[in-house]
Amino acid sequence: MAGRDSLKRAAKDDAGQGTDLGGGYGKSIADVINTLDKPTEFKKTFFKLVKSFSPYKYLFLLAAVFSAASTVFVVFAPKLMADIVNMLVNGVTKMVYEGAGAGLRDPSYKEGIYGMLLLILSFYILGGGFLYAQSYITATVAQRVALKMRGDINLKISRLPAGYFDRHSYGDILSRITNDVDTVSNALNSNLSAIVRSVSTVLGMTVMMFTMNVPLTFAVLISLPLSFIIVRIIAKRSQNYFRERQNYLGAVNGCIEESYGGHAVVKAFGLEERNERKFGVFNEKLFDIGWKSQAVSGLIYPLIVFVGNLAYVAVIVLGAYLAIADPTGTTLGLMYAFVQYVKEFTIPINQIAQISNVLQSTVAAAERIYAFLDNEEERKEDKPEKLPEYGGIKGGVVFENVTFGYDENLPVLKNLSFDIKPGSRVAIVGQTGSGKTTIVKLLMRFYDADGGRILLDGTDISLYDKSEYRRLVSMVLQDIWLFNGTIRENIRYGRLDATDDEVKAAAVMAGADKFITSLKDGYDAVINEETSNFSEGEKQLLSVARAVVRRSRIVILDEATSSVDTLTERIVQDALDKITKDKTCFIIAHRLSTIVNADLILVMRDGELTESGSHGELLKKNGIYAAMYDTQFAK
Numbered sequence: 150m151a152g153r154d155s156l157k158r159a160a161k162d163d164a165g166q167g168t169d170l171g172g173g174y175g176k177s178i179a180d181v182i183n184t185l186d187k188p189t190e191f192k193k194t195f196f197k198l199v200k201s202f203s204p205y206k207y208l209f210l211l212a213a214v215f216s217a218a219s220t221v222f223v224v225f226a227p228k229l230m231a232d233i234v235n236m237l238v239n240g241v242t243k244m245v246y247e248g249a250g251a252g253l254r255d256p257s258y259k260e261g262i263y264g265m266l267l268l269i270l271s272f273y274i275l276g277g278g279f280l281y282a283q284s285y286i287t288a289t290v291a292q293r294v295a296l297k298m299r300g301d302i303n304l305k306i307s308r309l310p311a312g313y314f315d316r317h318s319y320g321d322i323l324s325r326i327t328n329d330v331d332t333v334s335n336a337l338n339s340n341l342s343a344i345v346r347s348v349s350t351v352l353g354m355t356v357m358m359f360t361m362n363v364p365l366t367f368a369v370l371i372s373l374p375l376s377f378i379i380v381r382i383i384a385k386r387s388q389n390y391f392r393e394r395q396n397y398l399g400a401v402n403g404c405i406e407e408s409y410g411g412h413a414v415v416k417a418f419g420l421e422e423r424n425e426r427k428f429g430v431f432n433e434k435l436f437d438i439g440w441k442s443q444a445v446s447g448l449i450y451p452l453i454v455f456v457g458n459l460a461y462v463a464v465i466v467l468g469a470y471l472a473i474a475d476p477t478g479t480t481l482g483l484m485y486a487f488v489q490y491v492k493e494f495t496i497p498i499n500q501i502a503q504i505s506n507v508l509q510s511t512v513a514a515a516e517r518i519y520a521f522l523d524n525e526e527e528r529k530e531d532k533p534e535k536l537p538e539y540g541g542i543k544g545g546v547v548f549e550n551v552t553f554g555y556d557e558n559l560p561v562l563k564n565l566s567f568d569i570k571p572g573s574r575v576a577i578v579g580q581t582g583s584g585k586t587t588i589v590k591l592l593m594r595f596y597d598a599d600g601g602r603i604l605l606d607g608t609d610i611s612l613y614d615k616s617e618y619r620r621l622v623s624m625v626l627q628d629i630w631l632f633n634g635t636i637r638e639n640i641r642y643g644r645l646d647a648t649d650d651e652v653k654a655a656a657v658m659a660g661a662d663k664f665i666t667s668l669k670d671g672y673d674a675v676i677n678e679e680t681s682n683f684s685e686g687e688k689q690l691l692s693v694a695r696a697v698v699r700r701s702r703i704v705i706l707d708e709a710t711s712s713v714d715t716l717t718e719r720i721v722q723d724a725l726d727k728i729t730k731d732k733t734c735f736i737i738a739h740r741l742s743t744i745v746n747a748d749l750i751l752v753m754r755d756g757e758l759t760e761s762g763s764h765g766e767l768l769k770k771n772g773i774y775a776a777m778y779d780t781q782f783a784k
Contacts, residue, residue: 194516205290215283216345220353222276229269231486236262238481288338295334301522302326308526311595325521332514340504347497354494365487368463369494376456383449390442397435404428460491533614542621542702543571544733545606552600553591561587563756569733576736576744579753585737589705594618623696627708629688636665637672639691643699651698659694660724689721697728704734741778
């Protein structure tokens with residue numbers, strides 16, 4: 150499609166460097182395009198989705214019963230109306246031919262008509278009640294399916310290996326648990342009820358019409374497939390336009406988000422005009438495709454009305470012919486009933502046609518959900534070794550010929566070996582890509598080594614349960630993560646059973662108590678979702694307090710002071726010195742001034758350990774470390 154090609158070209162141009170719309174935004178647009186494609190395995194995913202309803206089969210059966218009951222009342226109503234019309238016609242005829250006291254003026258005749266009207270009214274009330282019960286049940290089932298999907302995704306997230314999140318963006322995962330599940334939920338919520346009701350209505354009306362008059366029934370049934378074909382053709386074309394509209398809408402929203410999120414950069418580099426032109430391109434496309442989508446989809450209703458009118462004409466013409474041929478068999482009431490059936494019959498056919506199009510996007514969303522749920526989970530040890538009690542952990546760490554690569558053909562660590570004594574402060578330095586962070590990931594068991602062993606106090610850590618083992622380790626990262634909640638809750642996240650006194654003691658040791666108590670609400674002060682109501686230094690002190698309250702034997706500091714100012718760095722560094730005392734501490738740092746007092750410094754290069762020793766020893770070797778130090782502190 151031309152619109153889709155133009156969007157891809159815009160995405161390609163935007164992703165390029167030095168182009169008119171350059172800026173790396175193209176990936177976001179491409180992601181929008183891909184998420185709206187049709188499912189690749191429609192049947193497999195569809196039946197998998199149907200299978201998810203199996204726990205609720207009895208509720209579905211009850212909903213079908215209620216739907217059938219409502220259909221019976223709705224279907225019989227035109228038949229009763231036909232009887233009333235015939236009674237009125239007969240009553241008027243009797244008044245004309247039998248005198249003023251006969252026909253409609255006869256009290257018994259009036260009572261019969263009033264009784265029929267009350268019966269019809271009760272039919273409509275009962276039909277509406279059963280219809281509501283059926284809709285209530287199907288909505289409940291749809292929400293329960295969505296509830297289980299969200300729960301399964303959340304459970305899956307906790308069971309996935311850390312490597313999965315290195316390969317997939319958080320936005321993609323979030324899209325599956327929100328947008329995709331909402332798409333399935335909303336579609337099921339609105340369409341399940343419509344499907345059950347439409348199918349039962351069509352079947353019920355067809356049976357009723359055949360019992361009343363076969364020729365008129367065929368007149369109705371022959372005209373309705375034309376309606377269905379028209380809806381299918383137009384809906385298919387309009388669906389493509391609507392998909393394109395969502396693509397451009399995503400592009401427009403992305404432009405706005407980019408301008409808003411990078412407002413300061415846009416102003417600083419004078420890119421306002423560039424952003425305006427970029428937005429204008431996608432906004433014009435959105436207008437064009439939006440107009441087309443509404444114009445095409447707007448044809449459905451008038452064409453359905455046209456086909457319905459053809460059905461009316463067919464019923465009236467054929468009915469008139471039958472009435473002339475057999476006046477007693479084809480009455481005015483029968484004609485009226487079939488006119489009502491034509492009106493009611495068109496609605497469910499239109500609904501079924503529309504649902505068939507919505508089903509494409511529903512199954513596509515379900516396919517993404519099931520693809521996520523089918524990912525391989527983190528391997529669990531069959532019979533894990535029991536971890537020693539907290540006091541029994543000394544903290545000695547040994548790497549024995551450890552080899553590892555994120556890609557099996559590209560090893561990151563190559564036969565890495567070192568021996569860390571309990572309670573040592575170990576710094577790991579090296580250029581970007583040398584393997585520093587990979588060592589930490591292996592130590593945390595986010596990944597398992599491809600070869601060699603990692604020992605904790607002489608025991609291979611791969612023998613321990615991963616979750617239990619990770620409780621031995623505390624981490625203070627460069628990228629500070631705090632969640633929306635109170636300061637007390639954020640510190641207690643390190644150990645959920647920590648008391649208020651332990652939380653306060655951890656904050657005091659981390660140097661955070663001073664600024665916390667100066668706040669109006671103290672430890673009950675709320676950190677907002679963006680954590681923008683605290684400075685970087687304050688947030689880092691809170692993350693240190695969280696590590697303190699964990700009471701672990703191994704502490705990992707990954708560039709813990711790189712994002713704070715010099716004064717705050719000194720405060721944080723003092724706090725880190727306190728919490729790492731008598732504990733095995735691994736420090737990843739680019740600022741060599743922060744590691745000069747380390748017991749051991751490991752110098753990494755291209756996945757190999759090239760030098761090791763204390764700060765003074767490495768300077769005397771006049772090797773890689775000495776060159777790094779001279780570069781940072783050269784006069």
